[in-house]
Every structure is written in C-alpha cells, then in structure tokens.
Amino acid sequence: MNTPLVPDEIRQTVLRLLGEIAPEADLTVLKPGVSFRDQLDIDSMDFLNFVIMIHKTFGVEIPEADYPKYATLDGCVEQLSDRTGSCWNSRTAGPA
Numbered sequence: 001m002n003t004p005l006v007p008d009e010i011r012q013t014v015l016r017l018l019g020e021i022a023p024e025a026d027l028t029v030l031k032p033g034v035s036f037r038d039q040l041d042i043d044s045m046d047f048l049n050f051v052i053m054i055h056k057t058f059g060v061e062i063p064e065a066d067y068p069k070y071a072t073l074d075g076c077v078e079q080l081s082d083r084t085g086s087c088w089n090s091r092t093a094g095p096a
Helices: 007-021 044-058 064-070 073-084
Strands: none
Touching: 007 044, 007 073, 044 064, 044 073, 064 073
C-alpha cells in the first residue's frame, strides 16, 4: 500500500469483509478481542476465504502460521497496521 491506513480504516474494511463472509451476522455487537469463530457462524473454509480476502484487499502475504493472529478483530487490525505501516496501539482498540 502506498499510504499507511489508520486503524479505523482497517477496522471498517475488515468488518466489511466479515460481512461478505457472514452476511447474516450482526457485526455491531462483535467483540474485538474474541475469536470470530466463537461469535460468528463461520467454519474453517469461511475463515480461509476471509484470509484470502484480506490478502487481496490489503496486498499482504499471510503465512499459514500467522492465521491465528487474524482470528479476532483486534488481531486483524494490529497485524494489518504493522504490515501496512499504520500506527496501532492495542490499548486504544476499545473494550473486548
């Protein structure tokens, strides 16, 4: 990416992608520190599709070993902030 994204932009994009994976989910009540699989009706294939969508949207390579880091909203924002050069502080991410 040419310009760093701010965490709010990353968060909104991740939520949009989750909405495509789980359109029936109410993402307004998503707890940022809790696993997507614990909150949404998604299986391992849905999660893999989500990771692929992150790759395509943000242009970052995500090794399989890092998949667990993308299992929560906070984790996605933190990882993508690091990889896109954005400033991120998990203490300001909001309550879980």
